[in-house]
Amino acid sequence: MENLQEYTIKVYSENHIGLLNRLTIIFTRRKINIESLTTSEYHIPGVHSFTIVVNTSESMVKKVVQQIEKLVDVLKAFYYQTDNIIYQEIALYKVPTSALTHTNEIEKLVRQYNARILEVTPDYTALEKTGHKEETQELLEKLKPFGILEFVRSGRVAITKPMKELAVHLQEKEDATNYTNHTNITVE
């Protein structure tokens, strides 16, 4: 068995109905669990980007990316190891406001972890922290003694370190493609 590792897959696609479904089928069919998935519009109009995090082997992630790229509506797909991307996740925490008023521990945590207070009501206080999973998780652990009313963490968003732009990749792919039909078969 090859080593499992965390890979971040970036997919650039048309914004078409059903594409997400087609993407996830590629993973489920190979019994690969998706750790996180986020999708948003890219800065090029009409293009969508997906950031997908999986734990798998290098040979498998390679095959998966090739299968993804084969989808008609996918422009291009890549996979990266963590040191080749810049990434973040965002976490929201809801704690009872009473916990804040009784001690100044929470305020300390907010400063220490570079978190933000989003909203304070007599009942609850909403906090936000952006960072890597370990960081948002650490804050969660620290807040647990004060009572967590709600917690949520987003999927990963990532930009990549390599400088080659998508448009260049696409142009190369286009230049390397024949678009015409198969030779029309003449039946003897």
Place this chain on the structure above:
Amino acid sequence: MKTKKDKPLYNVKSGQEITGSEALVLSLLEEGVDRIFGYPGGAIMPVYDALYDYLDKIEHILVRHEQGAAHAAESYAKILGKPGVALVTSGPGATNLITGLANAMIDSTAMVCISGQVPSGLLGTDAFQETDVIGITMPVTKWNYQITHPWEIPGVMAKAFYIASTGRPGPVMIDITKDAQFGKLKWHYEKCTKIRSYFPSPKVQPEKIDEAAKLINAAKKPLLIAGQGILISNAQQELETLVTKADIPVTTTLLGLSAFPSDHPLYVGMPGMHGNMAPNIKTNECDLLIAVGMRFDDRITGKLEEYAPQAKIIHFEIDPSEIGKNVPIDVPIIGDAKEALSLLIPKVKKTSHKEWITSFHKEYENEYDKVIRPARHSDQGEIRMDEVVHLISEKSEGKAIVVTDVGQHQMVTARNYRFKTSRSWVTSGGLGTMGFGLPAAVGAKVARPDREVIAFIGDGGFQMTIQELGTIAQSNLPVKIVVLNNSFLGMVRQWQDMFFDKRYSFTELVNPDFITIASGYGIRGRFVSDRKDLESAIDDLIKSKDAFILEVKVMKEQNVFPMVPSGESVSNMRIE
């Protein structure tokens, strides 16, 4: 599309307002479709109604089950090299296509299937005969799309045909709501020639061709495996030119049969689980393996770790995701086989590998003595499948289009029919779909009414789609059907015999009288159980101007040999 005399194909002018249904039919005409397979129902009725005005342009073959429409369309596509079309209703009509879509997907066949759908306002309400066709067909289609507005029809249909037939071909499913069929649009059609996110056919890289030529020119013991890719890209001529020049023995995969003439001096048979001994054994002796348009399926490679470890491998393949998927490749050549082979031919040296090729012939003689001759030419005991196929191969002069179902008879047919003409073989490879044979024979005959179509089918598989006898009768298709009846699910029984201590768990069949059933459809036939009647019955089959069924009672417990047992090395062929 215009006809030769530049007469318009239809009388609707660009910009004219027409219904969605008519637009769908006109789109088919624009794509050069003149024959389709289908079955009507509520949600597709408007299209059937529009079709009624174009019966002189499009012949519609009414099948007896939608699975039959899919298999017939696939077979049609394989024979003609253009997309087959199936037309069905929503819900059960669409779900009945699934096996056929899966079959075409794994066997890379261009197909455009169209299903009716409930009106868009009812989508997601569990309306009568509503099924999530897009969701359910996603894993078994190259692309699918649901049309909910009439004006989407021309563009989507153009895209459907383009995607189905370019690059690595595959099935496309178009689901069209009833309101989109009834609605109006201004007619305008443009063929699709490019899609921003779709890169169908990578250009062949000349450096790779040079690398390949170097390996070929240096090889002492080269072996070429030709797959279906040769037929899809129509590269039969290039293949022959290349191997004749560089004197390379050729083996064709199950789906590649008929891409290279069986009587060619360089032809060495079929590789794989029930293939010939020479190509299997020599796979592990060659110094260079040249794979063209095939995908190293496990039925060909056997145990991967022991598949050609000594050889360098060149892989010609249009789908980049196939490179290295199963077998590590030394030189990948990504692109269209015809283009790649044409570039390669001038770069290879004219050479001879006489000794190497003779070693294949020796291996064949060995196989012939031990396996082939006893099976083809036994003169006592029960009739064997091999005898029947061999005789039909001789009597049809290797010129028929041969169709099979799935099982022992399929392997026996692949081993014993000797193809003289290309594009003459239709079988279910990757999926191994029992029930494929009879509807595939329908599709082949519709594609080539001028050619003899002979279907070899087992008694098990025949009963999976036997209702298509009705299609053959109604559409007057002179298809020749050979039922090789062993009263067993033979291939499964063989595995039980070899690997499960002969525990024949639910593989014995109590069968009806097939000749009587066929005669109920008005199809004549003969039943043969005695060897002395076989030849005259085959003559009747071949001479018949109408559909004909020949049922041969064959040896009940015949095993197909040689065999590479599942998961073993291709060098370990068992002959008993």
